[in-house]
Amino acid sequence: MSEQEKGPGGMSRRDFLKLLGAAGTSLAFAPFVPWGKFMPNPSSVTLTKVPVMLPDGTQANLHTFPVNHAEVITYPETADEVLNEEAFRKWQFIRLPEKFGGGRKDVSSFRAYSMICLHLWCLWKYWPEEGRMRGECPCHGSMYDVRTGTSFLGPASVQAPPSNTLAQLDFEADSDGFMFISPPTWGVNDNGVVGYGRFT
Amino acid sequence: MAVSLERRNGLLAFFYWIWNELDRTVFTGIKFSFPARFVSPFGFLGMLTFIMFIILGVTGALLMFYYEPIMTRSWDSVAFINNDVPFGFHLRNIHYHGSNAMVMLAILHMYYQYFSGRYKIRNEVLWVTGVILGTVTILEAFTGYDIIFSERAELAISIAASLTNSIPIAGPMIRELAFGAGFHDFVLRFYAQHVFILPIVMLGLMAVHMPRFLVFDVPMVMAISGAVFLTGGVFPVDLGFKFEPTVPPGITVPEWYLTGLYAFLRTQYDKFLTGVLWPALFIGVLLLTPFLDRYKKFSWKDRPWITAIGITGIAQILVTTYWGFYIPPDTTIPLVERLVIDPINLYLVMILLVPLSFGFTLMMIHLAKDAERKAKLAKANGPKKVSEIKLSIKWTNWMLIALLAFQVFLNIAAYNAFLSGMNNVNLWITGVILIVFAGFFHLYRYAMSQSKNIPKPPKFPTTKQIETSQKSLPQTDGVQKSPEEKSSQGQIAETSAPEIKPTTAELDLNREQNLGMSDLKKP
Numbered sequence: 001m002s003e004q005e006k007g008p009g010g011m012s013r014r015d016f017l018k019l020l021g022a023a024g025t026s027l028a029f030a031p032f033v034p035w036g037k038f039m040p041n042p043s044s045v046t047l048t049k050v051p052v053m054l055p056d057g058t059q060a061n062l063h064t065f066p067v068n069h070a071e072v073i074t075y076p077e078t079a080d081e082v083l084n085e086e087a088f089r090k091w092q093f094i095r096l097p098e099k100f101g102g103g104r105k106d107v108s109s110f111r112a113y114s115m116i117c118l119h120l121w122c123l124w125k126y127w128p129e130e131g132r133m134r135g136e137c138p139c140h141g142s143m144y145d146v147r148t149g150t151s152f153l154g155p156a157s158v159q160a161p162p163s164n165t166l167a168q169l170d171f172e173a174d175s176d177g178f179m180f181i182s183p184p185t186w187g188v189n190d191n192g193v194v195g196y197g198r199f200t
Numbered sequence: 201m202a203v204s205l206e207r208r209n210g211l212l213a214f215f216y217w218i219w220n221e222l223d224r225t226v227f228t229g230i231k232f233s234f235p236a237r238f239v240s241p242f243g244f245l246g247m248l249t250f251i252m253f254i255i256l257g258v259t260g261a262l263l264m265f266y267y268e269p270i271m272t273r274s275w276d277s278v279a280f281i282n283n284d285v286p287f288g289f290h291l292r293n294i295h296y297h298g299s300n301a302m303v304m305l306a307i308l309h310m311y312y313q314y315f316s317g318r319y320k321i322r323n324e325v326l327w328v329t330g331v332i333l334g335t336v337t338i339l340e341a342f343t344g345y346d347i348i349f350s351e352r353a354e355l356a357i358s359i360a361a362s363l364t365n366s367i368p369i370a371g372p373m374i375r376e377l378a379f380g381a382g383f384h385d386f387v388l389r390f391y392a393q394h395v396f397i398l399p400i401v402m403l404g405l406m407a408v409h410m411p412r413f414l415v416f417d418v419p420m421v422m423a424i425s426g427a428v429f430l431t432g433g434v435f436p437v438d439l440g441f442k443f444e445p446t447v448p449p450g451i452t453v454p455e456w457y458l459t460g461l462y463a464f465l466r467t468q469y470d471k472f473l474t475g476v477l478w479p480a481l482f483i484g485v486l487l488l489t490p491f492l493d494r495y496k497k498f499s500w501k502d503r504p505w506i507t508a509i510g511i512t513g514i515a516q517i518l519v520t521t522y523w524g525f526y527i528p529p530d531t532t533i534p535l536v537e538r539l540v541i542d543p544i545n546l547y548l549v550m551i552l553l554v555p556l557s558f559g560f561t562l563m564m565i566h567l568a569k570d571a572e573r574k575a576k577l578a579k580a581n582g583p584k585k586v587s588e589i590k591l592s593i594k595w596t597n598w599m600l601i602a603l604l605a606f607q608v609f610l611n612i613a614a615y616n617a618f619l620s621g622m623n624n625v626n627l628w629i630t631g632v633i634l635i636v637f638a639g640f641f642h643l644y645r646y647a648m649s650q651s652k653n654i655p656k657p658p659k660f661p662t663t664k665q666i667e668t669s670q671k672s673l674p675q676t677d678g679v680q681k682s683p684e685e686k687s688s689q690g691q692i693a694e695t696s697a698p699e700i701k702p703t704t705a706e707l708d709l710n711r712e713q714n715l716g717m718s719d720l721k722k723p
Binding site: 194 | 270271272273354355357358359361362363365366372376377378380381382383384385451465466468470471534537539540
């Protein structure tokens with residue numbers, strides 16, 4: 001533009017109009033930014049204290065659950081049986097072996113870790129045999145310390161924290177020894193994030 | 201295509217009318233040619249890839265009638281399609297083998313363009329969109345075999361999602377935005393991406409990637425389609441095991457176009473490096489190829505560095521692809537040790553392949569140039585004798601009739617196989633039918649081009665007389681056709697007098713190859 005059209009601030013009329021145009025365009029599309037919240041799936045399940053239900057339909061009891069044994073539990077369980085099949089809702093419910101203090105008659109002898117291996121999200125499980133007594137992933141051999149849920153061997157163990165420690169659930173027990181899952185907080189500094197990990 | 205223009209019925213006239221009216225559309229820029237004789241398929245591998253895309257679109261759309269993208273039901277719905285739905289087996293196998301064919305054709309297409317230097321001469325946009333299109337094609341194939349949600353699919357989804365998760369800082373967010381959380385979301389969203397989002401992206405890229413000159417070679421298209429059908433009949437794809445979240449999956453390997461990546465993942469190095477950065481580096485180098493290649497010549501023989509880099513890439517892909525498949529069969533070794541690939545081994549081999557490939561390339565260039573020189577010397581000694589198959593008119597007709605009879609037999613056999621419930625035999629025979637049709641069509645176009653070898657009418661002094669003789673010729677002699685009407689690609693020389701057909705306002709693509717619809721003068 002020619003020099004005559006420059007205003008008092010040294011800005012040409014065309015530049016001023018361009019600025020206004022850019023501002024208008026930005027404002028017109030600004031309300032759509034929060035629409036990105038459409039993409040992550042909001043969990044419709046409210047996290048509450050629920051009994052530990054074993055696959056056979058009974059509630060876990062710390063007096064009867066065998067030492068050095070693991071079962072698969074579903075949490076958070078929903079009314080939708082399809083969603084209950086979700087691997088991200090599957091946890092290894094483990095009573096520690098005797099040598100790690102599994103004989104204690106309180107919740108400290110129990111662990112529940114997300115079954116999603118932190119390496120490539122296969123489903124690991126607990127192997128109670130003598131000499132193993134650890135979580136093993138069938139895919140690439142990541143191994144998890146059953147006491148802490150931290151990987152000590154294999155590809156998951158070389159991942160930087162929080163991605164080397166499994167998300168876990170906490171328990172409570174009533175006076176009869178029946179066990180409950182305490183409401184968890186999904187965050188790397190709390191119960192962890194399934195498939196991502198937890199800071200220890 | 202050689203269609204008898206003398207006998208134009210109403211329907212054909214309608215099609216020609218549409219064809220002409222396309223002059224007002226964007227398709228004016230595209231120049232279609234239907235080769236009247238054999239041409240090397242290397243030149244139109246991209247078109248073959250596109251044909252596969254169309255076949256996949258049609259079969260995929262039909263599969264959508266029965267497939268259910270729900271975590272606990274998808275495997276069962278695929279099993280239902282495979283085992284119970286009539287021709288479901290066929291469609292599933294065509295869809296599966298078609299996807300493999302499409303990826304393979306896309307890779308071949310890319311490497312042909314790479315070694316022949318076609319990305320030069322202002323074709324950079326075509327090359328770059330092509331590389332992106334190839335990447336999206338692999339993603340499309342990947343999401344496709346994931347949504348069956350067998351054990352293998354579950355592992356594949358897990359790997360894809362956790363690789364996304366491994367991207368620093370933004371990874372977990374991208375993963376949650378794109379894939380959601382949990383396998384229920386993954387299956388549903390991979391499905392949405394497989395059937396809609398990625399195909400739309402591919403169509404958009406294709407609109408840019410589409411070159412102005414297209415070749416539609418009916419026999420080759422039919423032969424490739426037949427090969428896909430045939431493969432589906434001989435190697436029907438299995439269902440795998442249904443994924444059960446409480447049962448840890450067994451050993452599986454991904455599809456062949458991803459085992460190379462899988463080999464790197466199996467070294468157990470950092471998964472972001474091995475699973476994201478390495479492939480990104482590979483794709484990035486491919487994207488930049490036209491800007492890195494400063495050679496002025498096109499042939500691979502004249503661009504030793506580029507050729508050597510390409511050969512190195514192919515060698516590494518071949519080795520890692522095989523390595524990713526290979527799992528030591530000794531079951532006494534723990535699973536972990538069987539799966540782990542020693543990173544020192546793998547990377548050492550990768551590095552060793554570089555000098556080997558470079559040496560191989562230099563050797564090949566040397567040999568090729570030597571052969572070229574010898575061919576030139578031999579040429580000086582006289583014309584090279586080329587053996588040709590020349591069929592007489594009589595034998596061509598008999599061959600065509602024999603192929604028709606064979607088609608009839610194959611049709612009966614195919615239907616009989618279907619009635620007997622032998623789906624794979626039926627699919628196999630259907631593939632053979634398509635390949636026989638490819639041969640039939642080739643013979644047909646050979647015969648059609650031979651038919652114009654009948655001695656031409658003598659030259660006429662003026663154009664006016666040609667006009668009159670043109671019109672009288674078909675009446676006097678039905679067999680004899682004017683050579684101009686039958687002229688095909690590469691025989692432009694025959695149409696020395698373009699004004700002999702002044703009444704043809706319609707588009708005659710066979711006539712003047714260098715003119716497109718856009719070149720026609722419009723009032």
